[in-house]
Amino acid sequence: MINTIIFDFGDIFINLNQRAVEDAFTKLGMKEWGEDLKLLNIQFETAQISEEEFLNGLRNHAPSATIEEIRSAWNSILGEFPLYRLEFLQLLSEKYRLFLMSNTDSIHLAHFEHMVGPSFLSDFYQCFEKAYFSFELGLRKPDEEVFQYIINKHELSPKRTLFVDDKKDNTDAAEKLGLQIWNLQVGEEDVVDLFDKRIIQTV
Secondary structure: OOOEEEEOOEOOOEOEOHHHHHHHHHHOOOOOOOHHHHHHHHHHHOOOOOHHHHHHHHHOOOOOOOHHHHHHHHHOOEOOOOHHHHHHHHHHOOOOEEEEEEOOOHHHHHHHHHHHHHHHHHHHHOOOOEEEEHHHHOOOOOOHHHHHHHHHHOOOOHHHEEEEEOOHHHHHHHHHOOOEEEEOOEOOEOHHHHHHHOOOOOO
16 A cells, blocks of 8 residues: 655646747747757756856857846746645645655756745645755656665655656656656646546545
């Protein structure tokens, strides 16, 4: 029986708008999001480079833009965090050990925390035994090491732990370690459908 749930953050609780960020950077003059920018993103998500280095790296592809315009474009991916998801999470937290594990950088996290405000933020974080962000750990999904770190640190039983993420690479990695998984399909499913999936019992 499941007694622990590890949740992803983006597109599980907060909605992400990939099109918005692409449009924002296109307007700033960026032609494409190539492999060099994907690597830059990974480096920033794992704190291998500073915020300044990251923003300047993006600006190299949109030289006419200001740093604040770059920052604003980068944050445009963050959408709404519906209240009903927080209420569902609060209900879950009464019966399960909950953890958050997100590939998130310091810019996005700061923007999210400012956007939702201190009351909402406190209610959200209180649902979790611990929230893990890649830029703080220096590790990111789907690397096996990040899963193993949380399993070991909190003495979790993989077969009694459910991992919820919208990216198949991440749920595949978790499944290889023996965790139960739900690869949530964004636009077709919502985290509040959890009990409908019959993975865990109704609270």
